Amino acid sequence: MTGGRQRSSAAIGALLVGLAVGPIASAQYTGAPFFEWTVLQSQAFGLEMVAQRLRIVEALEPPLDTELGEIVEMMIGPDFERFGATLAGRDEALAAQLHETLKEIVEAVEEGEGVGKLLPVARQLLTQAYDLVVSPTIQHLAAFKGGVMAQLLLAEGGVAEGLEEAFLEQWEFANGWAATQRVKVLWQDIDELASDQRRADVEEMLALIDSIYPTPEPPETFAGIDPEEAEVPAQRIVGILEEVVDAELYSGRDLLRLVSYLVELARPACQSYEAGEDELGREVIYAVFDHYGEMTGLGALIGLFAPDVNETVMAAFEGLVAVEDDDDGDGEDGAGMGGAGNADDGDDEMTGAKACNQLVEGLEAARSILGG
């Protein structure tokens, strides 16, 4: 680990425990995990998504459909990028070993080969990585777990979106199925906190979701299926979870507060880019993007009031993170690995720093539009 990375890690570390931008919690709930642990929640989501891809590979023996193969490949792209640099900062060997194992699985899937021996290795490494990136103390907090569940239920690649996206790319269905399996496990961890009525409500919704995703394989036809069918119970569960874990799980209820927070969150990330620590900066930008995008509708709102500002922000995001799809054009041995061995560091630093500053300027403009 380099001295530069240590300094940036310290700067990013300050972000992991949240920024003091206004009151953190709502009047109704005590916690606000997406404000208290914004980057940690994003990193946890990345770790969860890697686990989710592994779950899919295990359930659907290779050879896999090409489209599904691309979904699995995301675990060495954007999924890993959410936490890889932090992991490398804490245990470079583990980060490298995990990435290499995941890469072998992706390659085996591409070749139509079995991955039976690799899966337990990957899982073991992933568990170690999870504990290093997100301390077990925080992992096991109900509010944090609620945040993880909310993302698995509502974010891209999750329960609600899995079905909707499957109408365009049918194998997204497998993502919805796999996310469902994980949500059920996490619910078992916290269901004792719920009242009998709330527990019954969640279990009813989970049963409904189970009936939508009976298998990882998509149905032969989507005719007669409402693409938003999984969203209704998923939203309902998140609403109940807020009460159960006593934490606000929708970060976009107060959009001015949110955008003000995102400005402050993104700013130190630009320092990481300027210091050549693109991968560390990128981890923060993923978290910023989560809350600017579909999860909150902030970007759509800015797009309505000031399309040019939204275009500026989105262009900046596109220069910093994988906005729509996995980016397999990046150096495979360096993706998400703290930039080690990347021959294009010089250009990337400038591009990343410039894009990041453009992002902050765009978010500041968005804040002004909302009256801040």
Add this chain to the structure above:
Amino acid sequence: MKLLNKSAAPPLRWRLQASGIWAAAAVVSSLVLASSVSGQDPVQYRIYVSNEYSADVTVIDPRTNEVIGTIPISGRPGDVRPRGMAVSADGTLIYIAVSDFNPEFETSEDKIVAIDVRTNEVVREFRAGGNPERLALSPDGERIWASLEALARAAGYNVESGQQFAGFIVGVEAEGIAISPDGHWVYVTAEATHTVSVIDTQELRIEKHLLVGNRPRVVEFSEDGTRAYVTAEIGGTVSVIDTSIHEVIATINLGLDSRPVELAVDPTQPRIFVAGGGTSAVYVIDVETYQVTAIIRERMGRRPWGITITGDGKTVYTANGLSDSVSVIDTDCLCVVDNITAGRGAHSAQIGVVP
């Protein structure tokens, strides 16, 4: 339930809507006159409930709370869904927003149909691409406005010709739509942008977009048109808009897990009834004090989404999507007095006079 014995005149909204149509005006005026002479309200109503998954409309007689008919909308339930509705002032026509289930593609199923309730026949059909979700009929009955969910647009159509005469970009995932009692303003909510777009129907332009609560669903105007109320499902609020300046002047907090969706304005008292979708509750709000005065949960059907109120303000009906039912609420006791079986996926509820 003996609504025939109630003596209240039809609400202001009905009278305004009727005033622009000679035939309807004659019908309604004569009924009002008859009411004043006999001391009884001869205006009879029908409750219409659109059912998303069975692709039909349940018709309920509020005097008996019995289903008196089912109007088929499509022979392909599961592929085609009816959602938002509007009823003509004379009660002869119901307009229904019909779409397929895939917002990504514009298909021939995306349309508005007008059905003559006397024959259950489709008498008009307007092309309305982009998943039309909800409808609002102008007070003169000549124009109908639709929110087009997939296109982030709102469009206006001439009901006689079916021609689209206006289209505007509004917020993303347009949903609720309402027209002011004087016909001047159309308000359109948008789920994803948390906005209400204000359309000037005289100048045919967007007046402004304004930010409301998180994930706004439905908007309704007060009887006198001075206020508009907008539910916010994730925000757990109702925004109160002063329609003279098109600005939010108050936000009523129902609780973060209240999940408000459709709302009905009481024509007789300063209060609104708000369906709390996911929470299987109805919230009663005093719109003078902005306080929640009651929450109705007992015997409520599951996931009340649509809601409507009778002209005399005595009865509220909710369309319950998960229990495929309609709950009947007596507004005196603020309690559920009946539950009626509807079609699958009950979505919206509208009230109309019997033609």
